[in-house]
Amino acid sequence: MKPPFKRLTLIGIGLIGSSIALAARRKELAEEIVISTRSEATLDRARELGLGDRYYLDAAEAAEGADLVILCVPVGACGPVAKWIAPCLAPGAIVSDVGSVKEAVVRSMSPHIPQGVHFVPAHPIAGTEHSGPDAGFAELFENRWCLITPVEGSDADAIARLAAFWTALGSNVEEMDPVRHDRVLAITSHLPHLIAYNLVGTAHDLETVTQSEVIKFSAGGFRDSTRLAASDPTMWRDVFLNNKDAVLEMLGRFSEELAALQRAVRWGDGEALYKAFERTRYIRRNIIEAGQETPAPDFGRHVKEPGE
Amino acid sequence: MKPPFKRLTLIGIGLIGSSIALAARRKELAEEIVISTRSEATLDRARELGLGDRYYLDAAEAAEGADLVILCVPVGACGPVAKWIAPCLAPGAIVSDVGSVKEAVVRSMSPHIPQGVHFVPAHPIAGTEHSGPDAGFAELFENRWCLITPVEGSDADAIARLAAFWTALGSNVEEMDPVRHDRVLAITSHLPHLIAYNLVGTAHDLETVTQSEVIKFSAGGFRDSTRLAASDPTMWRDVFLNNKDAVLEMLGRFSEELAALQRAVRWGDGEALYKAFERTRYIRRNIIEAGQETPAPDFGRHVKEPGE
Numbered sequence: 001m002k003p004p005f006k007r008l009t010l011i012g013i014g015l016i017g018s019s020i021a022l023a024a025r026r027k028e029l030a031e032e033i034v035i036s037t038r039s040e041a042t043l044d045r046a047r048e049l050g051l052g053d054r055y056y057l058d059a060a061e062a063a064e065g066a067d068l069v070i071l072c073v074p075v076g077a078c079g080p081v082a083k084w085i086a087p088c089l090a091p092g093a094i095v096s097d098v099g100s101v102k103e104a105v106v107r108s109m110s111p112h113i114p115q116g117v118h119f120v121p122a123h124p125i126a127g128t129e130h131s132g133p134d135a136g137f138a139e140l141f142e143n144r145w146c147l148i149t150p151v152e153g154s155d156a157d158a159i160a161r162l163a164a165f166w167t168a169l170g171s172n173v174e175e176m177d178p179v180r181h182d183r184v185l186a187i188t189s190h191l192p193h194l195i196a197y198n199l200v201g202t203a204h205d206l207e208t209v210t211q212s213e214v215i216k217f218s219a220g221g222f223r224d225s226t227r228l229a230a231s232d233p234t235m236w237r238d239v240f241l242n243n244k245d246a247v248l249e250m251l252g253r254f255s256e257e258l259a260a261l262q263r264a265v266r267w268g269d270g271e272a273l274y275k276a277f278e279r280t281r282y283i284r285r286n287i288i289e290a291g292q293e294t295p296a297p298d299f300g301r302h303v304k305e306p307g308e
Numbered sequence: 309m310k311p312p313f314k315r316l317t318l319i320g321i322g323l324i325g326s327s328i329a330l331a332a333r334r335k336e337l338a339e340e341i342v343i344s345t346r347s348e349a350t351l352d353r354a355r356e357l358g359l360g361d362r363y364y365l366d367a368a369e370a371a372e373g374a375d376l377v378i379l380c381v382p383v384g385a386c387g388p389v390a391k392w393i394a395p396c397l398a399p400g401a402i403v404s405d406v407g408s409v410k411e412a413v414v415r416s417m418s419p420h421i422p423q424g425v426h427f428v429p430a431h432p433i434a435g436t437e438h439s440g441p442d443a444g445f446a447e448l449f450e451n452r453w454c455l456i457t458p459v460e461g462s463d464a465d466a467i468a469r470l471a472a473f474w475t476a477l478g479s480n481v482e483e484m485d486p487v488r489h490d491r492v493l494a495i496t497s498h499l500p501h502l503i504a505y506n507l508v509g510t511a512h513d514l515e516t517v518t519q520s521e522v523i524k525f526s527a528g529g530f531r532d533s534t535r536l537a538a539s540d541p542t543m544w545r546d547v548f549l550n551n552k553d554a555v556l557e558m559l560g561r562f563s564e565e566l567a568a569l570q571r572a573v574r575w576g577d578g579e580a581l582y583k584a585f586e587r588t589r590y591i592r593r594n595i596i597e598a599g600q601e602t603p604a605p606d607f608g609r610h611v612k613e614p615g616e
Contacts, residue, residue, distance in 0.1 A: 076578075100528070125528045128605035129592070135605070145525055184521050187511050189528025195507055196529070198569055200588040202562045203495050213492050215594045219452055220408075220433045220497025221504070221536050223601045226592035228529050233585035240573045240581055251570055254510045255563070261506055262559055265548045270384075273548055277541035280508040284437070284534035286523045293531045297436035297443070299607040 004164065005030040009066035011059045011081055013037045013046045014232070015127060016098045017072030018136025021051040023169045026138045036062035046133045060088040068094050068165065071109075075099040076238035079108030091116040094158045098124055100185055100235075102149045102178035104242035110151060118158035122148045123181065124171060125189070131232040142170030143291060149178040186246035190239055191254060194247065196228035197236070312472065313338040317374035319367045319389055321345045321354045322540070323435060324406045325380030326444025329359040331477045334446045344370035354441045372396040376404070376473065379417075383407040384546035387416030399424040402466045406432055408493055408543075410457045410486035412550035418459060426466035430456045431489065432479060433497070439540040450478030451599060457486040494554035498547055499562060502555065504536035505544070 008030035010017045017035070024030050035052035036059045037043050047055050056062040063069050063085040071081050078097055089095065095117055099105045102121055113119040126144040128135065146166040150159050163173045176184070203214045203222065214222065240247060264272040287293045294300050316338035318325045325343070332338050343360035344367045345351050355363050364370040371377050371393040379386050386405055397403065403425055407413045410429055421427040434452040436443065454474040458467050471481045484492070511522045511530065522530065548555060572580040595601045602608050 125525055127528075130605050144527055147525075184517050184525055185528060187514060187517050188522055188525045188530040191510075192507060192529035192533055194569060194573075195503060195566075196532075197585050197588055198566045199500060199503055199562065200591055201584055202499075202558070202565045204587060204591060205565070206495060206558075206561065208557075209492050209495050211591070211594075214496055215591065215598050215600070217433055217453055217455075217492055217496045218595045219600050220435075220493060221500035222496040223592075223595050224504075224532055224536060225500055226588070226595055226601070227607065228532060229585075229588040230592040231585075233582050233589075236585050237578050237581040241576055241578050244573055244576070247573055248570065249516075250510070250514075251566075251573070253514065254507065255566065255570075257510045257513070258503075258506045258559075258563065261502060262556065262563075265502075265552055265555055265559070268549055268552070270545050270549050273545040274541050276509055277505050277537075277539075277544050279512060280505055280534070280537040281541075283508055283512060283519070283523065284531075284538040286519075287526045287531050287534055290523050292523070292527050293534070294609045296609070297438050299535065299609040301602045301604075301607040301609065 001028075003028050003031050004161065005068045007032045007034060007066040007068070009034040009036065009062050009069045010052070010072055011036045011062060011069065011085070012072035013042060013051060013133045014072060015131050015135040015140075016124065017070075018046065018049070018051055018133040019138065019140040020070060020072065020169070022136055022138040023141060027168045029165060029168055030068065034062045034066060042133060049133055051133060051136075060085045064088040065090055066093060068096070071095070071097040074235045074238040075101045075105050075242050078105045079112070082109040082112040086112045086114055089114055089117045092118070094118045094120055094162055096120050096122050096162055098122065100189060100239050101242040102181045106149070106151050106178050118155045119151060120148060120154055120158050120162045121151065121178065122146060122162060122166065123185070124166065126171075127231070129227045129230040131235070139170070141166070144171050146171035146173050147176045147181055148173060149176055149181050151178070182243050183246045186243060186250045190243055190247050191250045193228050193231060193236055194240065194251070195254070196225040199225045200229040309336075311336050311339050312469065313376045315340045315342060315374040315376070317342040317344065317370050317377045318360070318380055319344045319370060319377065319393070320380035320385075321350060321359060321441045322380060323439050323443040323448075324432065325378075326354070326357070326359055326441040327446065327448040328378060328380065328477070330444055330446040331449060335476050337473060337476055338376070342370045342374060350441060357441055359441060359444075368393045368396040373398055374401060376402050376470075379403070379405040382543045382546040383409045383413050383550050386413045387420070390417040390420040394420045394422055397422055397425045400426070402426045402428055402470055404428050404430050404470055406430065408497060408547050409550040410489045414457070414459050414486050426463045427459060428456060428462055428466050428470045429459065429486065430454055430470060430474065431493070432474065434479075435539075437535045437538040439543070447478070449474070452479055454479035454481050455484045455489055456481060457484055457489050459486070490551050491554045491557075494551060494558045498551055498555050499558045501536050501539060501544055502548065502559070503562070504533040507533045508537035
């Protein structure tokens, strides 16, 4: 069977870009994969890893003649990249992205998309704490959701073709309004990352407990947070700069609830604490039943034995 | 070789108690394992699982004649149980516990320990989000730290025997002052749990994002927190009731730092956000190097495929 796309151009080749490259190759979704990234070292590495067929530092050159262009860059770079590649986009091409924020990306990219080119924003909800072209793997999107957030006037056929692309990568695809997307992701992804960064940062700055104690005794629960807090700082800076309102709304709620728990701790209100701790269990159970989490205790994580 | 203890009595047979039972049996650390718990159903289940040799609802009867008694109950129950078993403790016996809080446990148990009985508090830093006698497994303590927090007048020989017991279970043993222990654990364990409970609770209560959306799209980072927030509510209520000062101190720092991040989000201070997100990566690297965490991306978790 002929691949559904002739030329897939990936602009940005970090964890998500390289995983798309590997998965698209394996599933034969494009006749040719073209890769562009602004760092020469990263482009060289992508070439060494054989992630694509052609490699460009110039995003516009890379986008030329492609029928699917996916921006895999931090959300703050989406607008400038769209502006850069716009003159080279072929009529009928689909332009998409993978950003964790959709309203701001739509706002910054839309004005640059030429007449006759189809802009279909998307967000695969998948990732690990690692970044860069070496971090990618073809299975990253399997059984993960990919949200497509069409904009006014998005072409139905282009949406269907992009949805089929993500389905072929293993994802479950769903359409969502960009504003709703940003609100949902603020609580399911952005706030958890902010909290994790803050928890690890707080531990980092303590005077009364040393960093070596924090590291040594981290298995009590702290180490879980260090995973999210090891994520790419540029990507996450851009998320918070571009989803301000929804993040501040969720953060406000979080702080309000935390103040109530703090009060319960201070006044020794065991009943309030028990009630707060008891109702959260079933959410995990539901996530496991939805196939979005492993049921194995402790994530089934295998911890290195000394000398292993 | 003769087992180092004649009779090991475990009072409380949840995740920690049952794991001690299984590991002590496997390593042949006691000639006889005696189990007591106040719930008849749990005691029956422990018997079905074959966790011990004898089973009692009455903790005092279970403690009689034991040379090692370990309280594996929520920290709030340690004082009352110590009082209960005190008249039955054999001279020369070692009494220990596994509580996540040490100063309060020392304060509540010490007055009840009879002359000639050795009280040596301890805390194995190990666990999963599961609880009850079915959750235990013999490998739980392997390569995990166990902190022993001797009290004034603790017998050196008793400390050494308990340390050898935990070493035989696979733990790395270290001594620490109870007050310092509580401060270290406040940041490495107690605060992370409080934050996780609060994050999941906040998501639970939102009106603007539905619970089914939270569950569906949890892989963006939220699901990590649900693991800690699925932990035993009684155990954690007691931790917060009994380590108030240290938890409030760490919580104060956390909230202060969070307010600074919130301000950076509100004012679009990308530099401050980047700086905050950039310095936390190496802490995870150090935890991995210390053998306390898996280096595999995403904890190496294996997520259930639909229909698997």
